Amino acid sequence: MTTSAELIEMSERRSAHNYHPLPVVIHEAHGAWVTDVEGKRYLDCLSGYSSLNFGHGHPKIIEAARNQLDNLTLTSRAFYHDQFAQFCAGLGDLTGKDLVLPMNTGAEAVETAIKVARKWGYEVKGVEPDQANIIVMEGNFHGRTTTIVSFSTDPEAHDNFGPYTPGFRLVPYGSTEAIRRAVDPNTVAVLVEPIQGEAGVLVPPDGYLSEIRELCSAQGILMIADEVQSGLGRTGQTFACDYEGVVPDIYVLGKALGGGVVPVSAIAANRDVLGIIQPGQHGSTFGGNPLACAVGIAVIELLNTGEFQARAAKLGEVLHARLRELIGKGVVEVRGRGLWAGVDIDPELATGREVSKALMARSVLAKDTHGSTIRLAPPIVVSEEDLVWAVNQLADALYELDTA
Incomplete structure (x- = not known):
């Protein structure tokens, strides 16, 4: 089996560098979860920049x-x-x-x-x-x-x-x-x-x-x-x-x-x-x-059906309430609506990419933008339990960065 490291090296060598991906190579996906070529699972909290509102493989x-x-x-x-x-x-x-x-x-x-x-x-x-x-x-x-x-x-x-x-x-x-x-x-x-x-x-x-x-x-x-x-x-x-x-x-x-x-x-x-x-x-x-x-x-x-709009509104309340609890604990500001959040990380603590890599190590995929901001936009099919778990991973990652 070709490893993630080998596939990343080949990608970097043979493709134009118009993106700066996180070092993960995804092989399959279902619902809100993806699996890499080594079999490790991650919760997708980017959703292809909202292309996957209905999850992978609906x-x-x-x-x-x-x-x-x-x-x-x-x-x-x-x-x-x-x-x-x-x-x-x-x-x-x-x-x-x-x-x-x-x-x-x-x-x-x-x-x-x-x-x-x-x-x-x-x-x-x-x-x-x-x-x-x-x-x-x-x-x-x-x-x-x-x-x-x-x-x-x-x-x-x-x-x-x-x-x-x-x-x-x-x-x-x-x-x-x-x-x-x-x-x-x-x-x-x-x-x-x-x-x-x-x-x-x-x-x-x-x-x-x-x-x-x-x-x-x-x-x-x-x-x-x-x-x-x-x-x-x-x-x-x-x-x-x-x-x-x-x-x-x-x-x-x-x-x-x-x-x-x-x-x-x-x-x-x-x-x-x-x-x-x-x-x-x-x-x-x-x-x-x-x-x-x-x-x-x-x-x-x-x-x-209206089901997905209602679900995004309900889960969005959970997402934003939990994220607001992190303000002052490595987070400076939280913005967004529904299942879409921009989270400003304290720039003295870490960059957005550093936090995204820390989340990846904890099986959560997110992406940075403009230096110290990360975006969270999980598929609307995500369960409430998985959503809360993902924010808990962010809290733990910020704590580890702060105490390192």
Whole structure:
């Protein structure tokens, strides 16, 4: 058997170093638990950055994928296929929108929303050619394409990838007044994460999303909500926007939409917005493919029960209550909503990566971000006992680091 050390060495030698993984090599997974090549089990508290909201190998999702594999996997959008209509109708009903445009990855969905907003601005709002601007937030993470990193404030994502795409106005996250000051006659959209995930699971002030919605409606601007990480049950609601009763003009969705099986993303909007896209103006060979749609249909059916949203809300209360007990014991601050938490570690005690490695030694997988922050986002199928056990491992790891 090839060992973890050998596989890690080969990976480091033969792959580009665009990630810095923890030194674990996963071989199989079920529910909230994964097993490495040596047979050691770990509780997955990252969930593929919320791609695995329903856990590893959810039976309904796997069954849908397996059945579709026996029938049809790809046609391209040159033809209709028998899974497409149900997927679009189901996702449209889930979001309350008329139309759906399927893609593959979250970054593709964000790029699609940007293109739609600009085209809408020129053809509906009447903005002069090539003058459209979109207001975006400091600390954002919407993907890693050239256009998206053009308005990133993260040096690792942004620097040395220019020349950059113009047409974006950066404002501080959480300030509606800053958005208001940035609006001009050429503004076509506000692009916002209801919770900023990569920035450390930052939850904006109460009323922030409602105020953006009111401002956009008053100014004739599209509100685009990037719910790639925050959507589809993670926060205890179907969408994080639901906490303020806000419905954006465009939903951007991905990650959990593929059920942890295949990449699936989409934007959803009403006909007066998304109807401006005509044949040949945007597309994807694999976007909306039969396998992706079959998996997406299963995901939508799971969400329609409301079971996962309720479970994330209930377990989220347990998670955050237990994490708050660690403030002053190696933890400086805890943020988040539902089964999603950003935990700021005292930088004098350890870095986020050091804590993540200490957790890995205790059979818990989590990931650091921005130096001293770790993110916890276990699959929604995690048991309450396992969830409490994971936080106890964090408490013990912090104690050991403090007394070492």
